[in-house]
Amino acid sequence: MICQECNQRPAALHFTKIINGEKTEFHLCEKCAQEHGEMFIFGGDSGFTINNLLAGLFSIDQSLQKPAQSPFRQEDILQCGHCSMTFPQFLKVGRFGCAHCYETFKDQLVPVLKRLHSGNWTHTGKIPERIGGEIHLKKQIEILKNQLQECISHEEFEKAAKIRDEIRILEKKIAASQEGGE
């Protein structure tokens, strides 16, 4: 077998990529493999494979949706107003152009995020101290509300009342900061 990159030397490296059951085979000679080599040897967090896989995830989504879409829809190309990245472009590189792309492509993004992060699509981790003040409060309220529900279901009404008061204080804080900001 001959190397598919240079079409000269015999292929020495063979590997198979499977994306959702679709097989792609690669046959490279040692030299071409080495040129691409850093990826194989030092792959680390290199985007090479993951991006191709990603594009696969998104395009499968599209092909599934196609029959349901009207023929006009397909001609609309989504484009980010901030960095002018288009959706096909994103599929090709597997990386966004700017922070606003997340909003622009959100309809396509959520199902894929779910698939990438085992069903999750909302952040529950760290929140930046300085810019996240209000978000902090909102998350805290969410946690308290969950606790409140639990207390009620366990009929711990005294505790529930306390939590309800805490929630009110936090909600006032948010309202105050919003007024202050405007």
Add this chain to the structure above:
Amino acid sequence: MSLEHFLSQAVSSWMSEEGPDSDIVLSTRIRLARNFNKYKLPTLFSYEEAKKVIYEIEGVLKQSDFRKFGLMELLRIDEMQPLQKRVLVEKHLISPHLAEDSPYGAVLLTENEEVSIMINEEDHLRIQCLFPGLQLAEALNTANEVDDWLENHIEYAFDEKYGYLTSCPTNVGTGIRASVMMHLPGLILTQQMNRIIPAINQLGLVVRGIYGEGSEALGNIFQISNQITLGKSEEDICRDLMGVVSQLISQERSAREALRKTSNIQLEDRVFRSLGVLENCRIIESKEAAQCLSDVRLGIDMGYIQNMSRTILNELMILTQPGFLQQYAGGPLRPFERDIRRASLIRERIKLESQ
């Protein structure tokens, strides 16, 4: 402090110091991906924007140096020689992607090399903390400290729903990658690893070789890391990883004990043959070197070999990589010359132990 200074101190602390459970866990790493809100991501940004990112980081450094880990130095990729870059890659201080495909890249390094911040790689900032042994909580704390320090000066791209926004949606949310490098010869020798890897994958964790995705597990060294970055807190991600790693540690320990019971003399034979190879070889390929180093390290951990420091595996696995060998030789080497150079470096290093 110059680049030479970094490189001449070829051995970083994670390679030469011991940490908790360091008979099995070589190192722990935490990486956080962060981006500026106002600049386009490295996927699309212009040279001007890339320069501004570096300029802002320099500004942050001037305003308030993060002194906890000593001086920090900023090195630009375009000012480095190919060999110097390669050495930093082999030390796991920068990624191959930063070295090869990030012309506007830079790295901010602390003197002890525990913290490195890659600039303009796939994301604007990648904060990395590398600790010896199993220290997930400590590494996460340090990474958070560095993150908070930067956040005081920088407006990050952050979304209430999606968390920290990253170039690639596989990192969005926490932007965290926690990974633990483990030496698991016992599980390999008892042929349990093939069964264990799929089980780990099912838990949303990834197992890779020492140099990442697709790389072979040279010298029985495996990297275990999280895959999911969204929907779980940083602490939960680390706790889940910790759970799997502690299980692997106890399984590896019992595999070693089982080997001692069932094939003590064979194991001892294997260890000392490998030591013999390393002490006497004149030509050695990296694969053979890695295997022998793994055997010797197992011999040290199990008490067959005495008076030799454990960290020899960590050190030599890194120092016998092509970049380091060429650094040591003072110039480029062909593969065959590297094998000779590798052999002499290993012999010299082992001799140091017996003195």
